[in-house]
Structures are given as C-alpha cells and as structure tokens.
Amino acid sequence: MAGIYIHIPFCKQQCTYCDFHFSTTFDVYRSAMIDSIVQEIENRKTYLHNIDIRTIYFGGGTPSILNEAELKSILAKVYDAFKVTDGAEITLEANPDDISGANLEVWKKAGVNRLSIGLQSFKKSDLEWMNRAHTVSDSFQCVKLAKQHGFEDITVDLMYGLPDLTMEEWENHIQEVMDLDVPHVSAYCLTVEEKTVLSSLVGKGKIVPASEDQQSDQFLKLLEKLEINGFVQYEISNFSKPGYESKHNSNYWKGEWYLGVGPSAHSFNGKNRSWNVSNNQQYIKAIEQNLEFSTIEVLTQANVFNEMLLTGLRTIYGVNLTKLAEIAPISLVFQQKTAEFEKNGWMEKSADEVFLTKEGRLRADFIASELFID
Ligand code: SF4
Incomplete structure (x- = not known):
C-alpha cells in the first residue's frame, strides 16, 4: 500500500x-x-x-x-x-x-x-x-x-x-x-x-x-x-x-512508499527519495516545458538503516530488529548502546523489537542518532 x-x-x-x-x-x-x-x-x-x-x-x-x-x-x-x-x-x-x-x-x-x-x-x-x-x-x-x-x-x-x-x-x-x-x-x-x-x-x-x-x-x-x-x-x-x-x-513512519506532487513535495519508492523544486514559477515552467524539477537521491544502505531507526523510534510500533538487520548487520556497538538505553529506562525490548519509553521519547532524536551507522 x-x-x-x-x-x-x-x-x-x-x-x-x-x-x-x-x-x-x-x-x-x-x-x-x-x-x-x-x-x-x-x-x-x-x-x-x-x-x-x-x-x-x-x-x-x-x-x-x-x-x-x-x-x-x-x-x-x-x-x-x-x-x-x-x-x-x-x-x-x-x-x-x-x-x-x-x-x-x-x-x-x-x-x-x-x-x-x-x-x-x-x-x-x-x-x-x-x-x-x-x-x-x-x-x-x-x-x-x-x-x-x-x-x-x-x-x-x-x-x-x-x-x-x-x-x-x-x-x-x-x-x-x-x-x-x-x-x-x-x-x-x-x-x-x-x-x-x-x-x-x-x-x-x-x-x-x-x-x-x-x-x-x-x-x-x-x-x-x-x-x-x-x-x-x-x-x-x-x-x-x-x-x-x-x-x-x-x-x-513505517517506511511505506509515497508520491508527493506539487512544489517542494517529497517522494519515496524504496530505491530513491526525491524532492520537487520549492519555487512555484520554476515548478510550473518545468512541467509546461517538460524539464527536470526534482532532485533525486539514491539511498545508501546507511540512509535506509538510519531512517528506519529515526522514524520507528518515534512511534509506538518501535523498530523491528529483523527488518533492520536485513538492511545492515546489527553491530556489537548497537547492542551495547541499546542495553545502556534500557538500563537508563529510555528503551524497552520485546522479542524482536525495540521501543522508547515515555522518558526515552523525550530524547528520541538523540537516541536514534547514537545508533546511526555511517
Ligand atoms: S503560512 Fe500557510 S502553511 Fe504556514 S502555517 Fe500559516 S497557513 Fe500553514
């Protein structure tokens, strides 16, 4: 969908x-x-x-x-x-x-x-x-x-x-x-x-x-x-x-695909992310003259991994570790850091997911960035 x-x-x-x-x-x-x-x-x-x-x-x-x-x-x-x-x-x-x-x-x-x-x-x-x-x-x-x-x-x-x-x-x-x-x-x-x-x-x-x-x-x-x-x-x-x-x-937040139309709109189809020009006149001209009007970014493994973390940790759905590991291996550093966050009362783990607690949600962006890969 x-x-x-x-x-x-x-x-x-x-x-x-x-x-x-x-x-x-x-x-x-x-x-x-x-x-x-x-x-x-x-x-x-x-x-x-x-x-x-x-x-x-x-x-x-x-x-x-x-x-x-x-x-x-x-x-x-x-x-x-x-x-x-x-x-x-x-x-x-x-x-x-x-x-x-x-x-x-x-x-x-x-x-x-x-x-x-x-x-x-x-x-x-x-x-x-x-x-x-x-x-x-x-x-x-x-x-x-x-x-x-x-x-x-x-x-x-x-x-x-x-x-x-x-x-x-x-x-x-x-x-x-x-x-x-x-x-x-x-x-x-x-x-x-x-x-x-x-x-x-x-x-x-x-x-x-x-x-x-x-x-x-x-x-x-x-x-x-x-x-x-x-x-x-x-x-x-x-x-x-x-x-x-x-x-x-x-x-x-679940990483599903979307098409964004109109000036400045963003799109994502699993392989790339793109964003339209943020200028109304340039957008209209480009459409009328069949010119390029969006910037396309081909996603790296790290982009997809980090994005899944960032969006998933902001939700009650959490981040599915199996899906995450399909993108890039879960490192020892990742495991040590999540254990530390758990100890601080910021994170909880179920069989296959990690979630943030109420306290953790106050620091969601920081926690995600600590788990990012390069
Ligand atoms: S300027 Fe327009 S888009 Fe921005 S908050 Fe106001 S109504 Fe919304």
Whole structure:
C-alpha cells in the first residue's frame, strides 16, 4: 500500500513561525499551478510501480483555499492514474477561517473523509503574534460545524512552548481540545526556524522563546492529560483514540512508499527519495516545458538503516530488529548502546523489537542518532 501527498503552495497570509513552502501572491498563476499538479500526477503515475493507493493527503500551504473545481480536478486525476482502494483515507488540511458549511459540503462530496485543522492556540494574543488568519472563536466554531456536516475523523494541531504560555494556560488549551471531543491531536513545540519572521522577531528581542524546561514540562503535561482522556501517543507528536491514527502519516513512519506532487513535495519508492523544486514559477515552467524539477537521491544502505531507526523510534510500533538487520548487520556497538538505553529506562525490548519509553521519547532524536551507522 502507498500514499499520495499533494502540496498546495498557497496561503492567505504568512504565519510568523512558518518555513513551509507557500506563496501569498498566487492569483495570477493559480490555474496554471493546478494544471501543473494535475499534469505531474499523470507524468509520475508509474513512480509507485502500480501499488494500490490507500491514502491521499492534501497538505500545504493551505489546501482549504482550493475551490470545488480545483479539488475535483486533482482528485479525478489521482483516481484516473492510480488504483485507489475503496475507503481510502482522504485528508485535507484546513484552516479554521476556511471552514464553512458550503466548503464542508464540497469537501465531503469530493470524497474527503478526514480533516486536519490547524488551531494552534486558544489565546487571542498568540494568534495575533503568529499572524494566523483565524480567531479564537473560529477555532471553537469550525470543529462543531465540521461535525454537524458529518466529519467525525478530525485531527487538530496545537502548539506548545509558546512565548509567555503559562502552565495554567497550556492546561486550559488541552482542556479546550478535549471539550471539542476530537479523536486525534497533533501537538508541536514551537521552533524558531531560520529566515522566518519569528526568527527576526526573536533576533530583535521582541519575542522571547520558552525555555527548554518549559517546553518539556508542557510536553509532559500534554502526555499526562491526553492519556487520562483515552488518547494513545502513537508517535512523538501524534495522539489518537483507538482506530483514528493517521494512516497516511503512519505509512511514512513505517517506511511505506509515497508520491508527493506539487512544489517542494517529497517522494519515496524504496530505491530513491526525491524532492520537487520549492519555487512555484520554476515548478510550473518545468512541467509546461517538460524539464527536470526534482532532485533525486539514491539511498545508501546507511540512509535506509538510519531512517528506519529515526522514524520507528518515534512511534509506538518501535523498530523491528529483523527488518533492520536485513538492511545492515546489527553491530556489537548497537547492542551495547541499546542495553545502556534500557538500563537508563529510555528503551524497552520485546522479542524482536525495540521501543522508547515515555522518558526515552523525550530524547528520541538523540537516541536514534547514537545508533546511526555511517
Ligand atoms: S497557513 Fe500553514 S502553511 Fe500557510 S503560512 Fe500559516 S502555517 Fe504556514
């Protein structure tokens, strides 16, 4: 089984912290971009070697900007070019301010059956310095409205580690999400990425980021609250009620194949990884003139081994040692280090798998990097 990711590189406005690929001035080439995405799907229909498609994911940017005709034309091409399984998970990332009764009906009719809604915070001043396009009231209303229109598979994004966010406020944000009664939550720590508006505000001292201690205290509080409310942390940043795990993202973490279309989208088919140019005009021109628009990296044994470790250790599925050993032999150093992590209470082992404990998940990237091979 494989998945298809479609990157819609348009946003109404620029969130201060965001380093994803998008443009806010897209009206003049909007239809050329949609045509190019449709054409890329056609051009790359053999990339996944005819494997059935189990998930389709509209990400961005802001896919909820798409109108009915645009959304339908992209999906029609996916169904035309690939064998999509019955009941495939079709996710659309939606910003709260785009969620209206009319749009929900369009998305439902088009086949979207999962919504990923970027709430981020329930504090007015946070949404303002983040330059989000929605209000706190939108956050509450949009989830209710989505449910009224028949969407039950809903995930919301929340951010912690925000400047001046007190523990009390953070607990309230978690409670607000619990009260919205959604089956899936993704929570991300605010990171100051280079070349973002946030990084310049931090550089000028206008915003002071949360300390590492505050970040990890908030993360631990999140784990505690979500566990009490019946959520399972199936990946470091992702929590779901049983049966509501994101199939699309789980595919990434399990090393399944995927095709990414649109500017900046990444693809993987077991043999190579590729990423499309992160420039809207160059992407459109390349598609129109049949020029190269992606960089291809042929994966080495070490790449595949390290990637399996990095992604697997972030999930409750852990890392299968037999599968890992099929890529490269498990060394003595690996065994010594995993024994050390086990002794520290960071790792657990079953017959054929290694997993991180709650404490270990706080250090997942460090632990994985210690086990990497060259
Ligand atoms: S809406 Fe999403 S993709 Fe667009 S700028 Fe904001 S965070 Fe980035």
